[in-house]
Amino acid sequence: xxxxxxxxxxxxxxxxxxxxxxxxxxxxxxxxxxxxxxxxxxxxxxxxxxxxxxxxxxxxxxxxxxxxxxxxxxxxxxxxxxxxxxxxxxxxxxxxxxxxxxxxxxxxxxxxxxxxxxxxxxxxxxxxxxxxxxxxxxxxxxxxxxxxxxxxxxxxxxxxxxxxxxxxxxxxxxxxxxxxxxxxxxxxxxxxxxxxxxxxxxxxxxxxxxxxxxxxxxxxxxxxxxxxxxxxxxxxxxxxxxxxxxxxxxxxxxxxxxx
Numbered sequence: 428x429x430x431x432x433x434x435x436x437x438x439x440x441x442x443x444x445x446x447x448x449x450x451x452x453x454x455x456x457x458x459x460x461x462x463x464x465x466x467x468x469x470x471x472x473x474x475x476x477x478x479x480x481x482x483x484x485x486x487x488x489x490x491x492x493x494x495x496x497x498x499x500x501x502x503x504x505x506x507x508x509x510x511x512x513x514x515x516x517x518x519x520x521x522x523x524x525x526x527x528x529x530x531x532x533x534x535x536x537x538x539x540x541x542x543x544x545x546x547x548x549x550x551x552x553x554x555x556x557x558x559x560x561x562x563x564x565x566x567x568x569x570x571x572x573x574x575x576x577x578x579x580x581x582x583x584x585x586x587x588x589x590x591x592x593x594x595x596x597x598x599x600x601x602x603x604x605x606x607x608x609x610x611x612x613x614x615x616x617x618x619x620x621x622x623x624x625x626x627x628x629x630x631x632x633x634x635x636x637x638x639x640x641x642x643x644x645x646x647x648x649x650x651x652x653x654x655x656x657x658x659x660x661x662x663x664x665x666x667x668x669x670x671x672x673x674x675x676x677x678x679x680x681x682x683x684x685x686x
Contacts, residue, residue: 428461428463429463429516429518430456430461430465430466430467430518431461433467433491433492433513433516433518433520434450434452434456434467434469434540435540436491436492437450437469437491437540438450438540438541440490440491441471441490441541442541445474446473446474446475447471447472447473447474447541447543448472448473448474448527448542448543448546448547449472449539449540449541449542449543449546449547450469450470450471450472450539450540450541451469451470451472451537451538451539451540451541451547452467452468452469452470452537452538452540453468453469453470453523453535453537453538454466454467454468454521454535455468456468456537456538457535457536457537457538466518466519466520466521467518467519467520467521468520468521468523469520469521469522469523470522470523470525470530470537471487471522471523471524471525472525472526472527472530472547473524473525473526474526474527475526476526477524478499478506478507478508478509478524478525479499479506479507481499481509484497484499484509484522484524485497485509487522487524488509488511488520488522491513491520491522492513492514492515492518492520493513493514493515494511494512494513495512495513495514496511496512497509497510497511497512498510500521505523507523507524507525507529508521508522508523508524509521509522509523509524527546527550530547530550531550531553531554532554532557533554533556533557534556534557534558534559535556535558536551536556539551558612558613560603560607560613561599561600561603561604561607561613563658563661563662563663563666564666564667566599566600567658567662567666567667567668567669568669570600570654570669571669571672571673571676572672573592573595573596574647574651574676574680575676575679576592577589577592577593577647578647578676578679578680578683580592581640581643581644581647581683582683582686584640586638586639586640586643587638589636589643589647590636590638590643593634593635593636593643593646593647593650596634596650596654597615597616597631597634597650598615598616599615600654601631601634601650601653601654601657602614602615602616602617602619602631603615604654604657604661605619605623605627605630605631605657606619606622606623607661608627608657608660608661609622609623609624609627611623616631619631630649630653630656631653633646633649633653634646634647634649634650634653644680644683644684647680648680651677651680
């Protein structure tokens with residue numbers, strides 16, 4: 428696999444760097460699910476802080492291979508991440524630059540590739556990975572406002588905006604909840620085709636719309652129905668449901684459907 432070849436080369440390059448404490452691999456490497464389409468997720472741990480200085484981050488990335496392009500990960504809320512595209516071979520590599528203290532907080536337990544003095548292994552033994560799960564109350568507080576927003580855009584004829592909003596619902600609400608229902612980590616819609624039950628795949632496919640008012644409204648209705656089903660199955664009784672907002676928005680839904 429080109430990912431492992433790249434990682435092994437990186438270990439050799441970084442081994443003699445006095446500022447480097449260790450190197451680890453995350454993502455699909457952990458679950459042994461790497462295939463020819465996989466990105467490589469690396470965690471580079473250093474004594475001196477490298478991020479969020481992009482120039483320093485790129486300097487390290489350049490040492491690892493033929494770097495075609497690189498940018499930092501503010502768009503995913505992670506400025507310590509450098510997203511890289513390499514050539515020879517063509518490969519997407521994400522490099523997260525952490526200090527030892529930052530390495531203590533993690534969402535998964537990576538595979539150690541380089542560990543000077545077993546420092547990283549010691550940290551992993553003493554700490555626990557905590558993957559962020561969605562806040563059900565946060566979702567319920569927003570869901571019906573989002574549905575109303577989408578209905579107004581459909582009514583105005585802003586179909587592109589409505590279709591994008593459906594994608595947002597799949598990524599932020601429906602995908603994570605379906606993953607939880609199926610016993611998976613709530614990673615948006617990642618690998619949904621492979622990890623969800625067939626009926627759940629079909630249910631989320633029904634929320635994908637064509638560029639027409641009827642199609643978008645039908646997909647939005649499917650999204651609402653799916654959310655209600657998942658809410659009933661997953662939410663605890665302490666979650667406050669906004670019944671008045673739901674009732675009023677769904678009344679507006681019927682009005683929009685009539686025009």
